[in-house]
Amino acid sequence: MKPLKRRNPAFGLALCLGAALFIFGGDPGRGLPKPGPGDRQFPGGKLPAEYAPGEVLVKFKESAGAAVRASILESRGSRVVSRIGPLDVTVAGIKSGASVEETAALLRQDPTVEYAEPNYVYRIALTPNDKYFEYQYALSNRGQAIGWAPDSLLGTPGADIKATAAWEETQGKDGVIIGIIDTGVDLTHPDLRNKIIGSGRDFYDNDFDASDDHGHGTMVAGVAAAESDNDEGIAGVAWNCKILPVKVLSRFGAGYEDIIAQGIIWAVDNGASVLNLSWGGPEAGETLRLAVKYAYDKNVFVTAAAGNENTAVFYPAAFDDTTCAVAATDCNDQRTTWSNFGPEIDVAAPGEKIVTTFPVSLTDPKLPPYVMNAWGTSIASAHVAGLAALIKSVKPWLKPAEIRAIIRYSADDVNAGLYKGKDDFIGYGRINMERALVPLKVKK
Numbered sequence: 001m002k003p004l005k006r007r008n009p010a011f012g013l014a015l016c017l018g019a020a021l022f023i024f025g026g027d028p029g030r031g032l033p034k035p036g037p038g039d040r041q042f043p044g045g046k047l048p049a050e051y052a053p054g055e056v057l058v059k060f061k062e063s064a065g066a067a068v069r070a071s072i073l074e075s076r077g078s079r080v081v082s083r084i085g086p087l088d089v090t091v092a093g094i095k096s097g098a099s100v101e102e103t104a105a106l107l108r109q110d111p112t113v114e115y116a117e118p119n120y121v122y123r124i125a126l127t128p129n130d131k132y133f134e135y136q137y138a139l140s141n142r143g144q145a146i147g148w149a150p151d152s153l154l155g156t157p158g159a160d161i162k163a164t165a166a167w168e169e170t171q172g173k174d175g176v177i178i179g180i181i182d183t184g185v186d187l188t189h190p191d192l193r194n195k196i197i198g199s200g201r202d203f204y205d206n207d208f209d210a211s212d213d214h215g216h217g218t219m220v221a222g223v224a225a226a227e228s229d230n231d232e233g234i235a236g237v238a239w240n241c242k243i244l245p246v247k248v249l250s251r252f253g254a255g256y257e258d259i260i261a262q263g264i265i266w267a268v269d270n271g272a273s274v275l276n277l278s279w280g281g282p283e284a285g286e287t288l289r290l291a292v293k294y295a296y297d298k299n300v301f302v303t304a305a306a307g308n309e310n311t312a313v314f315y316p317a318a319f320d321d322t323t324c325a326v327a328a329t330d331c332n333d334q335r336t337t338w339s340n341f342g343p344e345i346d347v348a349a350p351g352e353k354i355v356t357t358f359p360v361s362l363t364d365p366k367l368p369p370y371v372m373n374a375w376g377t378s379i380a381s382a383h384v385a386g387l388a389a390l391i392k393s394v395k396p397w398l399k400p401a402e403i404r405a406i407i408r409y410s411a412d413d414v415n416a417g418l419y420k421g422k423d424d425f426i427g428y429g430r431i432n433m434e435r436a437l438v439p440l441k442v443k444k
Contacts, residue, residue: 050283051118052256055081056104057287058090064112072113076106084258086265087290091119091258115286122260122288124183124216124253124279125305125314125378166390166433171228171239173393178224178243178385179272179300181263182217182279183253184210185245186359189218189369191226191233192243200245201266203259210245212359214253217245219374220278222357223382225389233370234355237386237433241393244272249279261291268295273392276385277304277323278378280314289319296322301392301400303384305377307340317377318344324388324404328352328380329430333414339377341424346404347411348426351380387433394437410435 056078060069069090073079077095084091094103100118107116177197186192187199187210200210212218221243226236248263249255267275275295295302303324307314317325320343328339328351335341336352352375363369384407391403398406411429413421422428 050281051100051120053100054094054096054098055119056092056094056100056107056116057119057258057285058092058107058116059088059114059286059290060090061112061114062088068112072107072110076103078103078107082258084261084265084287084291086269086294087261087287089258089261089287089290117286118283120257120281120283120285120288121254122257122279122281122285122315124214124249125307125376125381166387166437167239169434169437170390170394172225172241172390174240174242176238176241176274176389176393176396177272178221178238178241178389179246179264179267179275180217180221180224180243181246181248181260181267181275181277182212182220183214183249183251184212184217184247185221185243186212186218186357186361186369187245188360189222189357190360191230191236191357192218192221194227195221195225195236195241195243197242197244197271200247201263201270202247203263203266204247204250204255210247211361212245212247213251213362214249215359215362215371216249216253216278216378217247218359219356219371220276220378220382221245222370223354223374223379224276224386226357233357233368237383238389238393241274241386241389244270253279255279257285257288261287264291264295268298268300272300273396274385274388275300275302276382277302277316278376278381280305280307280317282312282314284315284318288316289322292316292319292322296400299399301388301403303381303388305381306342306345308338308376308378309340310338311340313340313342313344317381318342320344322400324384324407325427326377326381326384327426328375328377329414329426333412333430335415335425336375339380339425343424345424345427346408347384347428348430349380349383350430351375351377351383354379384431387431387436390433390437406436407431 078092081091081093104116107113202210225238225241226234228235228239246263246267248260304317306317306327324346325344327345327348328336329348330352354374355372356374358369358371360369408428412432413429
């Protein structure tokens with residue numbers, strides 16, 4: 001996705017355009033997998049093609065036994081690299097010089113194979129006393145200047161998600177966990193360290209330290225749930241909810257489908273109530289679809305960024321039945337010109353010129369660890385993740401479809417003058433936290 005533009009030297013620079021990811025396979029929850037020989041690493045960190053070279057993802061039908069599966073793979077010159085146990089998906093390496101597309105096509109012809117596909121790449125697509133809250137127009141827009149530069153834009157009063165009124169109803173509960181499936185999260189950040197559960201899980205480096213070496217995951221986490229009313233930095237949407245960092249994307253901001261699927265499963269199995277997926281791609285990977293459905297079937301709400309290319313909605317946001325697809329608006333309640341569009345869009349949220357957290361290790365020591373001009377549907381999605389966590393805090397029994405309905409039907413139809421009702425650009429409208437949460441005062 002496009003890079004975040006730095007327009008104020010007082011804040012760090014972050015990119016939303018990633019490159020290759022070196023990962024290892026294995027079954028989440030069954031111990032850490034052993035690193036392979038390194039044949040999935042790309043020289044110089046260059047971005048590979050749209051999928052991993054030399055690999056396919058294969059799901060056999062349940063009736064196929066282990067011996068049959070091994071025989072089929074061997075007959076196609078393939079071998080098992082790893083397995084995604086909960087999805088019963090095999091990561092298969094193909095013989096040198098073989099075509100990924102042809103190998104997948106040959107495997108699909110076998111009656112015992114449910115599907116075979118390339119291992120696709122997905123890429124990354126923000127009234128308390130916090131010091132920078134006055135710049136957070138997304139939460140409270142008073143028509144203030146957006147940014148610190150002399151030529152800063154002025155916002156439109158009321159063009160915000162009504163956070164301050166919503167916080168009168170709830171600031172969230174610490175038992176509600178938001179899984180940030182991303183580049184990791186800065187575990188030491190002063191606005192995040194008290195919100196993070198443990199040190200998370202890093203599928204990229206194959207350990208349990210999900211520190212962020214890119215910046216994207218930290219920015220997303222800050223929007224969703226930075227510590228609030230702590231006289232520090234910014235306010236997160238979900239004040240009291242916790243963050244579970246899961247690193248599935250490299251320092252270049254991209255990752256393979258199999259490792260992303262494992263990260264989603266691990267987050268679900270380790271207590272996440274809400275997942276934020278602020279990345280995507282144009283390919284509808286079946287393994288990714290199964291992983292998102294795994295979360296949905298376990299009553300975990302999944303919000304996903306629509307994408308920043310002014311084109312069709314990216315996956316996983318385009319998995320219409322299991323995700324909440326989020327577009328982006330600006331400080332004047334206008335859809336941003338780069339936000340992806342399509343019938344899958346559920347709602348929109350602010351995603352331009354957002355102030356949020358940034359890794360301390362990637363920030364000039366003389367500057368505060370925040371970015372002022374973060375933008376993208378990644379950021380918009382994080383606002384929705386925070387709202388979902390607040391709804392879950394008040395009514396923990398609600399299922400994902402019910403939470404999505406609340407978020408949809410409480411949204412403000414801010415482009416009704418052009419497209420009355422649900423449309424392909426901002427869905428049901430820009431989210432309204434107050435309207436989403438006030439009805440929840442009625443006890444079950």
